[in-house]
Amino acid sequence: MKKKGVTLVETVVSLMILMMVITMFVKIVRDYNININTRRIKERLNRLSYCVMNELKYNCTKEEIRLQSSNNKIGLKNYENIFDDLKNRSLLSLGRGNGVEIFFNNNTNDSLKIKVTIYEEGFIEEMEFVKWR
Incomplete structure:
Protein backbone atom coordinates (compact mmCIF):
# COMPACT_ATOMS: atom_id res chain seq x y z
CA MET A 1 0.00 0.00 0.00
CA LYS A 2 1.31 3.42 -0.98
CA LYS A 3 1.33 6.26 1.54
CA LYS A 4 0.11 9.61 0.42
CA GLY A 5 0.92 12.88 2.18
CA VAL A 6 3.68 13.94 4.54
CA THR A 7 4.55 12.11 7.71
CA LEU A 8 5.07 13.82 11.03
CA VAL A 9 8.82 13.02 11.03
CA GLU A 10 9.33 14.68 7.64
CA THR A 11 7.47 17.77 8.84
CA VAL A 12 9.57 18.06 12.02
CA VAL A 13 12.84 17.63 10.09
CA SER A 14 11.89 20.27 7.55
CA LEU A 15 10.89 22.68 10.34
CA MET A 16 14.24 22.11 12.09
CA ILE A 17 16.14 22.85 8.90
CA LEU A 18 14.07 25.99 8.34
CA MET A 19 14.71 27.17 11.94
CA MET A 20 18.47 26.65 11.53
CA VAL A 21 18.49 28.73 8.34
CA ILE A 22 16.47 31.50 10.00
CA THR A 23 18.77 31.48 13.05
CA MET A 24 21.87 31.79 10.85
CA PHE A 25 20.28 34.61 8.87
CA VAL A 26 19.38 36.57 12.02
CA LYS A 27 22.93 36.17 13.39
CA ILE A 28 24.48 37.34 10.11
CA VAL A 29 22.21 40.41 9.98
CA ARG A 30 22.92 41.27 13.63
CA ASP A 31 26.70 40.97 13.15
CA TYR A 32 26.48 43.07 10.00
CA ASN A 33 24.65 45.84 11.87
CA ILE A 34 27.21 45.79 14.68
CA ASN A 35 30.07 46.04 12.17
CA ILE A 36 28.40 48.91 10.31
CA ASN A 37 27.89 50.85 13.55
CA THR A 38 31.49 50.20 14.65
CA ARG A 39 32.88 51.36 11.31
CA ARG A 40 30.69 54.46 11.39
CA ILE A 41 31.95 55.44 14.85
CA LYS A 42 35.61 54.76 13.99
CA GLU A 43 35.34 56.76 10.76
CA ARG A 44 33.79 59.69 12.64
CA LEU A 45 36.55 59.58 15.28
CA ASN A 46 39.23 59.42 12.59
CA ARG A 47 37.75 62.41 10.74
CA LEU A 48 37.39 64.39 13.95
CA SER A 49 40.97 63.73 15.07
CA TYR A 50 42.23 64.76 11.64
CA CYS A 51 40.16 67.99 11.74
CA VAL A 52 41.34 68.83 15.26
CA MET A 53 44.95 68.17 14.30
CA ASN A 54 44.71 70.44 11.25
CA GLU A 55 42.99 73.17 13.25
CA LEU A 56 45.77 73.08 15.83
CA LYS A 57 48.51 72.93 13.21
CA TYR A 58 47.37 75.65 10.86
CA ASN A 59 44.82 77.90 12.60
CA CYS A 60 46.12 78.18 16.18
CA THR A 61 49.38 79.58 17.47
CA LYS A 62 51.40 77.96 20.23
CA GLU A 63 50.64 80.90 22.50
CA GLU A 64 46.87 80.55 21.98
CA ILE A 65 47.09 76.85 22.83
CA ARG A 66 49.08 77.55 25.99
CA LEU A 67 46.68 80.30 27.10
CA GLN A 68 43.57 78.10 26.67
CA SER A 69 45.03 75.18 28.61
CA SER A 70 45.16 74.22 32.24
CA ASN A 71 47.94 71.84 33.27
CA ASN A 72 48.97 71.36 29.62
CA LYS A 73 45.53 69.97 28.76
CA ILE A 74 42.51 71.25 26.85
CA GLY A 75 39.22 69.37 27.08
CA LEU A 76 36.44 69.90 24.53
CA LYS A 77 32.98 68.38 24.14
CA ASN A 78 32.46 65.74 21.47
CA TYR A 79 28.92 66.27 20.20
CA GLU A 80 26.91 65.54 17.07
CA ASN A 81 27.35 68.89 15.29
CA ILE A 82 31.01 69.47 16.10
CA VAL A 100 38.14 65.59 22.98
CA GLU A 101 41.33 65.91 25.02
CA ILE A 102 44.39 67.79 23.81
CA PHE A 103 47.60 67.20 25.76
CA PHE A 104 50.84 68.98 25.02
CA ASN A 105 54.29 69.53 26.39
CA ASN A 106 57.07 71.93 25.54
CA ASN A 107 59.87 70.21 23.72
CA THR A 108 61.65 73.45 22.95
CA ASN A 109 60.72 77.08 22.45
CA ASP A 110 60.27 76.32 18.76
CA SER A 111 58.03 73.26 18.99
CA LEU A 112 55.08 71.85 20.88
CA LYS A 113 54.37 68.11 21.00
CA ILE A 114 50.59 67.63 20.92
CA LYS A 115 48.52 64.49 21.52
CA VAL A 116 44.82 64.48 20.56
CA THR A 117 42.60 61.82 22.19
CA ILE A 118 38.93 61.48 21.25
CA TYR A 119 36.36 59.30 23.04
CA GLU A 120 32.98 58.13 21.80
CA GLU A 121 30.79 55.15 22.74
CA GLY A 122 33.67 53.10 24.14
CA PHE A 123 36.04 53.79 21.24
CA ILE A 124 39.25 55.86 21.43
CA GLU A 125 41.17 57.60 18.65
CA GLU A 126 44.63 59.03 19.35
CA MET A 127 46.91 61.11 17.19
CA GLU A 128 50.24 62.78 17.94
CA PHE A 129 52.10 65.46 16.07
CA VAL A 130 54.57 68.32 16.57
CA LYS A 131 53.58 71.96 16.07
CA TRP A 132 56.43 74.17 14.98
CA ARG A 133 54.82 77.61 14.74
Whole structure:
Protein backbone atom coordinates (compact mmCIF):
# COMPACT_ATOMS: atom_id res chain seq x y z
CA MET A 1 0.00 0.00 0.00
CA LYS A 2 1.31 3.42 -0.98
CA LYS A 3 1.33 6.26 1.54
CA LYS A 4 0.11 9.61 0.42
CA GLY A 5 0.92 12.88 2.18
CA VAL A 6 3.68 13.94 4.54
CA THR A 7 4.55 12.11 7.71
CA LEU A 8 5.07 13.82 11.03
CA VAL A 9 8.82 13.02 11.03
CA GLU A 10 9.33 14.68 7.64
CA THR A 11 7.47 17.77 8.84
CA VAL A 12 9.57 18.06 12.02
CA VAL A 13 12.84 17.63 10.09
CA SER A 14 11.89 20.27 7.55
CA LEU A 15 10.89 22.68 10.34
CA MET A 16 14.24 22.11 12.09
CA ILE A 17 16.14 22.85 8.90
CA LEU A 18 14.07 25.99 8.34
CA MET A 19 14.71 27.17 11.94
CA MET A 20 18.47 26.65 11.53
CA VAL A 21 18.49 28.73 8.34
CA ILE A 22 16.47 31.50 10.00
CA THR A 23 18.77 31.48 13.05
CA MET A 24 21.87 31.79 10.85
CA PHE A 25 20.28 34.61 8.87
CA VAL A 26 19.38 36.57 12.02
CA LYS A 27 22.93 36.17 13.39
CA ILE A 28 24.48 37.34 10.11
CA VAL A 29 22.21 40.41 9.98
CA ARG A 30 22.92 41.27 13.63
CA ASP A 31 26.70 40.97 13.15
CA TYR A 32 26.48 43.07 10.00
CA ASN A 33 24.65 45.84 11.87
CA ILE A 34 27.21 45.79 14.68
CA ASN A 35 30.07 46.04 12.17
CA ILE A 36 28.40 48.91 10.31
CA ASN A 37 27.89 50.85 13.55
CA THR A 38 31.49 50.20 14.65
CA ARG A 39 32.88 51.36 11.31
CA ARG A 40 30.69 54.46 11.39
CA ILE A 41 31.95 55.44 14.85
CA LYS A 42 35.61 54.76 13.99
CA GLU A 43 35.34 56.76 10.76
CA ARG A 44 33.79 59.69 12.64
CA LEU A 45 36.55 59.58 15.28
CA ASN A 46 39.23 59.42 12.59
CA ARG A 47 37.75 62.41 10.74
CA LEU A 48 37.39 64.39 13.95
CA SER A 49 40.97 63.73 15.07
CA TYR A 50 42.23 64.76 11.64
CA CYS A 51 40.16 67.99 11.74
CA VAL A 52 41.34 68.83 15.26
CA MET A 53 44.95 68.17 14.30
CA ASN A 54 44.71 70.44 11.25
CA GLU A 55 42.99 73.17 13.25
CA LEU A 56 45.77 73.08 15.83
CA LYS A 57 48.51 72.93 13.21
CA TYR A 58 47.37 75.65 10.86
CA ASN A 59 44.82 77.90 12.60
CA CYS A 60 46.12 78.18 16.18
CA THR A 61 49.38 79.58 17.47
CA LYS A 62 51.40 77.96 20.23
CA GLU A 63 50.64 80.90 22.50
CA GLU A 64 46.87 80.55 21.98
CA ILE A 65 47.09 76.85 22.83
CA ARG A 66 49.08 77.55 25.99
CA LEU A 67 46.68 80.30 27.10
CA GLN A 68 43.57 78.10 26.67
CA SER A 69 45.03 75.18 28.61
CA SER A 70 45.16 74.22 32.24
CA ASN A 71 47.94 71.84 33.27
CA ASN A 72 48.97 71.36 29.62
CA LYS A 73 45.53 69.97 28.76
CA ILE A 74 42.51 71.25 26.85
CA GLY A 75 39.22 69.37 27.08
CA LEU A 76 36.44 69.90 24.53
CA LYS A 77 32.98 68.38 24.14
CA ASN A 78 32.46 65.74 21.47
CA TYR A 79 28.92 66.27 20.20
CA GLU A 80 26.91 65.54 17.07
CA ASN A 81 27.35 68.89 15.29
CA ILE A 82 31.01 69.47 16.10
CA PHE A 83 31.99 69.37 12.41
CA ASP A 84 29.58 72.21 11.59
CA ASP A 85 30.95 74.27 14.47
CA LEU A 86 34.53 73.62 13.36
CA LYS A 87 33.67 75.13 9.96
CA ASN A 88 32.37 78.35 11.48
CA ARG A 89 34.28 78.81 14.74
CA SER A 90 37.74 78.44 16.13
CA LEU A 91 38.61 75.13 17.74
CA LEU A 92 39.56 76.80 21.00
CA SER A 93 36.19 78.60 21.23
CA LEU A 94 34.20 75.34 21.31
CA GLY A 95 32.52 74.17 24.53
CA ARG A 96 34.64 72.58 27.23
CA GLY A 97 34.15 68.93 28.14
CA ASN A 98 35.84 65.52 28.09
CA GLY A 99 35.09 64.04 24.65
CA VAL A 100 38.14 65.59 22.98
CA GLU A 101 41.33 65.91 25.02
CA ILE A 102 44.39 67.79 23.81
CA PHE A 103 47.60 67.20 25.76
CA PHE A 104 50.84 68.98 25.02
CA ASN A 105 54.29 69.53 26.39
CA ASN A 106 57.07 71.93 25.54
CA ASN A 107 59.87 70.21 23.72
CA THR A 108 61.65 73.45 22.95
CA ASN A 109 60.72 77.08 22.45
CA ASP A 110 60.27 76.32 18.76
CA SER A 111 58.03 73.26 18.99
CA LEU A 112 55.08 71.85 20.88
CA LYS A 113 54.37 68.11 21.00
CA ILE A 114 50.59 67.63 20.92
CA LYS A 115 48.52 64.49 21.52
CA VAL A 116 44.82 64.48 20.56
CA THR A 117 42.60 61.82 22.19
CA ILE A 118 38.93 61.48 21.25
CA TYR A 119 36.36 59.30 23.04
CA GLU A 120 32.98 58.13 21.80
CA GLU A 121 30.79 55.15 22.74
CA GLY A 122 33.67 53.10 24.14
CA PHE A 123 36.04 53.79 21.24
CA ILE A 124 39.25 55.86 21.43
CA GLU A 125 41.17 57.60 18.65
CA GLU A 126 44.63 59.03 19.35
CA MET A 127 46.91 61.11 17.19
CA GLU A 128 50.24 62.78 17.94
CA PHE A 129 52.10 65.46 16.07
CA VAL A 130 54.57 68.32 16.57
CA LYS A 131 53.58 71.96 16.07
CA TRP A 132 56.43 74.17 14.98
CA ARG A 133 54.82 77.61 14.74
